[in-house]
Amino acid sequence: MSVVYSFFSGWVDRSGASIGGRLPGYLMALMGVVAMMVLAASPAHADVPNAVPPKGEHQGKHVEQPIEFPHDIHANVNKINCMYCHTYARRSKVAGIPPTSKCMGCHMVIATDKPRIKKLTEYWEKREPPRWKKVHDVPDFVHFTHEKHLKRFVFDNQGMEVEKVSEVCAFCHGEVKKMTVAEKVKPLNMGFCARCHEANKGPFDCWKCHK
């Protein structure tokens, strides 16, 4: 898989985003084999039962957002569940960005004197949504649904507490609760997905994801 993939990665991707390594095929294949061996030996993730978290690191570009949204204050300090704001994750393909009304639900009264909240209130009063930029994007030819992944790792996962959902989100999004603006820290390429699908016995049919 790695071989074929590295030949053609980025080729159909019209956005021009590179979606895979350009290493020689045999090297990729070798790396794949090594990664599989490592994976097979590693124990289940401490906080998420019945799951082998995917391996892979990535250094994404910093994406400038209209407001520097502090994920750490919300998710880490105040322990707000990821799915409180990204509420669509459990029931649709996309996790979704909350509407400004959801932000204002709290920030009518909370921290109204902070500069970021003032900026948010401006947007709210102008009746204009902040144009958030996408950080985690998979190419157009990939079918990915949040809901089924949450079903597998959270809702249908025995012994998993919904309160700890951020551990599952972290599989692909990294430790967002330690970031301010989210950064892309996982490669989210086919090797990354495929290795995880293999380790966690996910579906392995090409057409499950390729569209």
Next chain:
Amino acid sequence: MSLNNILTNWSRYRKGAEEGGFHEYEHQWGMVVDLNKCIGCNACSVACYAENNLPVVGEARYAKSQFMSWMRIERYWDEPDLEPYQASPTANVDVWIETNPPAGKTALKPSMPGSYAEGLLEPGGQGFEERVGVFGTKGEMQDFGASFLPMMCQQCHAATCEPVCPVAATYHTPDGLNAQVYNRCIGSRYCSNNCPYRLRYFNFWSYYEDAWPEPLHMQLNPDLAVRDKGVMEKCTFCVQRIRVAKDEAKMENRKVRDGEFATACVQTCPTGALVFGDLQDPESRVSKLWRFHQVEQGKTKQNKQNKELRGYRILEGLNTDPSVMYLERVREV
């Protein structure tokens, strides 16, 4: 693992008649096309263009058979009692199917995609040039006597296109579908050459560059990729809809219900000529129709009790085991 998957499962989903046909599918999507009901309106074809981001290629490319209609309506002229049709020698026909075209005209080989009618074409025969109107000739058409055959990928279970792909870009899915993975396709076009139905279409150009000028690009369906030049494509039985239906069913911990969704062509057909469903579900409309017409899968020749029944599969004698059953057109004499 994926390579492993391809090697071990390569033949699992490709069983021909000699091995008793297919087994162990999760689903078995199939279709029924009632030719009696088809009025040749082409709505299904248009629906497919809209659903599957198919580019409109323009007349010049069309004449070179570089069109991308995954669903095409083939036209046959079969009225036996017609007066011999006289094509005017001055008729403005660009493309002639003839070994000796008139001076200045192009000869077109009947074996090109779209000429499934090749067997019926005889040079000099009645209404000869017009029968190939499917190519986009500018010839005059007969006023009546056409019959129509909607032709989409037959999703064969022993598909001839699959074993010839050098990179396994086309393979059989656990759903009984003949899949095409665009990213993996290197454009060798072996599959298309090997398809007896001529239903595979190749992107000779980067059609997206001119097929959807602004603001038409807004109509593109986000559920499937826009293909670039150099890849093969074909009817997928609207796999993006299948995917959604299956995802929904999975989320509700149930099976996909019959009639819960339909492919774009089936949804659009105004006369209900097309029926889509899961052949593995004995209660689905398609499997009832297949049973009624005594057409079975995994056979190269149907052994019908009642010879009057109209069901047949196109070219099943080639042991392709297609998933589409056609119901023969019956005409009053």
